[in-house]
Amino acid sequence: MEDQKIRNMEEFSAVSGISRPTVSKYFNDPTSVRRSTRDRIEHALKQYDFRPNLFAINQNRKSTKNIGIVVPHIVDPFFAEIVRLIEQRCIEAGYWAIVLSSHGEAELEANALDLLRSMKLAGAVIAPLGERSDRARMMQFASEIPTVIFDSPLGSGEAFVGTDNFHSIGLIVDYLCRTGEPPCFLEMPAVNENALERKNAYIGAMERQGLTPEVVPVAESDWGFEQIGYEQGLRLLSRWSFPTSTVLCANDRIAIGLLAAAYERGLRIGRGPGSAMRIAGHDDHPLSRFTCPPLTTVAQDHAAIADKSVSALFDMIEDGGPQDRAPVKLEGKLIMRLSA
Amino acid sequence: MEDQKIRNMEEFSAVSGISRPTVSKYFNDPTSVRRSTRDRIEHALKQYDFRPNLFAINQNRKSTKNIGIVVPHIVDPFFAEIVRLIEQRCIEAGYWAIVLSSHGEAELEANALDLLRSMKLAGAVIAPLGERSDRARMMQFASEIPTVIFDSPLGSGEAFVGTDNFHSIGLIVDYLCRTGEPPCFLEMPAVNENALERKNAYIGAMERQGLTPEVVPVAESDWGFEQIGYEQGLRLLSRWSFPTSTVLCANDRIAIGLLAAAYERGLRIGRGPGSAMRIAGHDDHPLSRFTCPPLTTVAQDHAAIADKSVSALFDMIEDGGPQDRAPVKLEGKLIMRLSA
DNA sequence: AAGTAAAATTGGCGCGCGTAAAAAATTAGA
DNA sequence: TCTAATTTTTTACGCGCGCCAATTTTACTT
CATH class of the missing domain: 3.40.50.2300 (Response regulator)
Structure with a gap:
């Protein structure tokens, strides 16, 4: 590991001996460049450990790779678990998940939506706060950005995944x-x-x-x-x-x-x-x-809720924008223990 | 609310009748502009609901307003609660918190650190995974970015907040x-x-x-x-x-x-x-x-852990960069219930 | 060996906003 | 009313990278 600091992709492309656009291509998809150049980049990467600036990446991309996740209470183990699973699926698909919690407050939920709107998201997975949610605002959000609602439905017409x-x-x-x-x-x-x-x-x-x-x-x-x-x-x-x-x-x-x-x-x-x-x-x-x-x-089948939500979202993203979908209602499974 | 879409600050400044640099100033600190212009901006804001692009903001700012939070398990209610409190403190102070969970895996923790490093953070609050953590990497991280470790200490010398x-x-x-x-x-x-x-x-x-x-x-x-x-x-x-x-x-x-x-x-x-x-x-x-x-x-005094962590971090940020601090060890409180 | 497709390079624009310097406008104080 | 201080406007550059078009290089065919 050299001690020289790499400040940007320009400098990295210089030390790696590969042109900047090709380096850029590599970071977007390592398999999209020839094996030999990929090796050279990765070799340089070991010496200088450079990472493209996240903000610059997302500012310029046509379609960003960001998924927003909003839940009413991250402290609730049910939501924590689902978020964990959704996050995992997103990362596997090359996306980055931004997790926001409303902490039970309608105002924070609205803030979260505003924040996400300013991030050129590829899509969002949202469990609404419920009664106190600003329904109109959320519908508006869902009409702008591919959005899957889970856990508790909003109204009708939106893409929904939840337990029946x-x-x-x-x-x-x-x-x-x-x-x-x-x-x-x-x-x-x-x-x-x-x-x-x-x-x-x-x-x-x-x-x-x-x-x-x-x-x-x-x-x-x-x-x-x-x-x-x-x-x-x-x-x-x-x-x-x-x-x-x-x-x-x-x-x-x-x-x-x-x-x-x-x-x-x-x-x-x-x-x-x-x-x-x-x-x-x-x-x-x-x-x-x-x-x-x-x-x-x-x-409730946590994994299924996460899976179906994410795959529904990716479908929407691929089809290019929000659209109506039939709600997905998952069947629960009886767990017999000793209390009843 | 007009239906005209505002695409950037340029357009917003046009419809609000205020120059773009002043609008920019307003979004960084609403009190930094004259009352009358503030009113005009906020009036326009109600009609057009524009929000500056988050990525563009952070790409250009000298000191970003991002705080990274990393915990071993967001599913663990203890960490979930602390994260909630830290997040709250950060938001109150005008910062934005990025929460990442290692989900118990050293590799994910390392990824999280790498991700945060690419974000020009103002600071970070980290509860290390522990034994399996890449200690050297984390120390390296802490030497680059103001970092407070909480819950479980890393070694010695780092800013630490936890229970005694x-x-x-x-x-x-x-x-x-x-x-x-x-x-x-x-x-x-x-x-x-x-x-x-x-x-x-x-x-x-x-x-x-x-x-x-x-x-x-x-x-x-x-x-x-x-x-x-x-x-x-x-x-x-x-x-x-x-x-x-x-x-x-x-x-x-x-x-x-x-x-x-x-x-x-x-x-x-x-x-x-x-x-x-x-x-x-x-x-x-x-x-x-x-x-x-x-x-x-x-x-464990959750609120105190969050408070002390955040205030220690803000101290470091104000003092301009990482530095040694005496560890903060909080005293627990005996909670007598019926089991013992 | 020449021909062709794939990949890399060169050069350059643009994203949306921060920020700096200088000029212009507004306000406040005497 | 005039001057000084504050605020806003104008102008312009830069951040780091995505992405595009044209060109050159490389790798694979026949």
């Missing part, structure tokens, strides 16, 4: 009815479309079986799901006012909170004979197999 | 000894300096009390901590070979796994009279208050 709540909730409702007392439904705050859809899916599934649905409503509207499940649990358990002893939670994080409350009240959870109640969730949160007892839930 | 493991482990060892049987120590995989330091801190704290330390070793070397704690727990509990009935885990994620194993074995955990064992952790993981029972642990 009617299917997945149906799965677990059926399972719970088959194996014991029919479940009541502890809903999640109405932060997005999923919240509403899962509730409706529950109601539909119960009615299909000729049973009366029992929804336990929540008043909160924030993303502190564990806390909400916990408080709700304590409140209801203190005077046992759950409609039934089987509780289906709208997601695993709610269920984790409820489990904590039940534990605190000394209730035995599970499907065994000596148990006081059954608790089930939805999502297959990374920690749901380590709860006490391990949580019965429906797994 | 000797203090925090001391706190909880003392507490556990004071309130019951002295703890054994379920170590974490030796992925970084923290792992070693916490073990040594435990040994030191025990010896200070004239007690013999009992370390339960782990063979694994990956980041799947819950799984490791769980498997280790099952293995040891199946023939009760924990040295004592009080187990201090090197971190909360290990403890969460151990709690799951103990639950599976039907053991009652807690400090109450009818309990079979006590389990404690370290970090105050976001879910540790929702475990069964809630986990006694030592809280």
Whole structure:
């Protein structure tokens, strides 16, 4: 490694003995140059370790290689995992992913969109904040830049990838009815479309079986799901006012909170004979197999969501711009553990 | 909102009636222009919603406003939370944060460093992967760009912010000894300096009390901590070979796994009279208050880590480049819950 | 050996904006 | 009202690289 600093591609092309346009060509696609020149460049690269300036690259490219990713909460393991997978797919395809989190705030989401708009993106993958999202703004964004929405749909017409709540909730409702007392439904705050859809899916599934649905409503509207499940649990358990002893939670994080409350009240959870109640969730949160007892839930197929989102996006990019696509609804998988 | 598209600052300056250099000045600092011209610009901004191209900005600026953040695992809630806080501080200070995760792989960490090097960063905040990190490369990086290391130290001499493991482990060892049987120590995989330091801190704290330390070793070397704690727990509990009935885990994620194993074995955990064992952790993981029972642990002060890291970084940036600084070691806080 | 296709070079424009210097305009102070 | 200080405009260069057209070199055919 020489100590001489290479300041730009010009200088690098000088020391490598290859012309600048060819060097540029190499960095865009190493296989696009002849083997011998590629070797010479890579040999020089070992001596001088030069990297093209990212900003200059992206300023000039016709089609940039940047994918924007926006999620409501990067702190939520579900989104963290999906982002990780999407990022991976993008990198494999030679793209660079810019990850932005709304941190639950509509203003930050809007900022994120503005920021991305100023970056000449090749495309974007977005999980909307939900109710509080600036829908019009997001639709506008999606009309300018190839965009795939995931997790929670925006409205209709946009490219969407997500879990089929009617299917997945149906799965677990059926399972719970088959194996014991029919479940009541502890809903999640109405932060997005999923919240509403899962509730409706529950109601539909119960009615299909000729049973009366029992929804336990929540008043909160924030993303502190564990806390909400916990408080709700304590409140209801203190005077046992759950409609039934089987509780289906709208997601695993709610269920984790409820489990904590039940534990605190000394209730035995599970499907065994000596148990006081059954608790089930939805999502297959990374920690749901380590709860006490391990949580019965429906797994969202993280990898599939990431795969389908990215491939849908690449399709759009190749077809040259935004366009309508049929929504992709993935089927969840029942994960039977001990809590229900 | 007019439908006319503004393609660049030139066009925007035309429609706003302000010269381009002044508009440029405005975007760098809105307060740097006269009130009346600021109003005119902002008025035009409402009609045409133009944003300067991010790449062009950063290509030309003398000192860019970009901060790089690199963490071993964005999926780990601890890092996710810290990243969120650091990001927030940066944005408040008018900087933009680029977040990159190594996803546990040394190669990705090296890639991340290379990427950041090509971005003329103002500075970087990095939590190293640990043992597997390319130390030399990272030191090299830190010598070129103002860099603060957090969570796990690299070597010595670098600007570092982290928890004082000797203090925090001391706190909880003392507490556990004071309130019951002295703890054994379920170590974490030796992925970084923290792992070693916490073990040594435990040994030191025990010896200070004239007690013999009992370390339960782990063979694994990956980041799947819950799984490791769980498997280790099952293995040891199946023939009760924990040295004592009080187990201090090197971190909360290990403890969460151990709690799951103990639950599976039907053991009652807690400090109450009818309990079979006590389990404690370290970090105050976001879910540790929702475990069964809630986990006694030592809280790392997330906000303080973020604050100190960012302010140390800004100091370095203002002082013009990398330089040696005394490491900042923060004191943890004992969080007494029910598990120990 | 000549002929042809592929690859590399030369030379040069342009991206969108930062920034500097000098000139012009505006404001504030006396 | 005049001068000085502040702000804005004009003009122009440069950042580092993508990309293009024309030309020259290289590699492969027959």
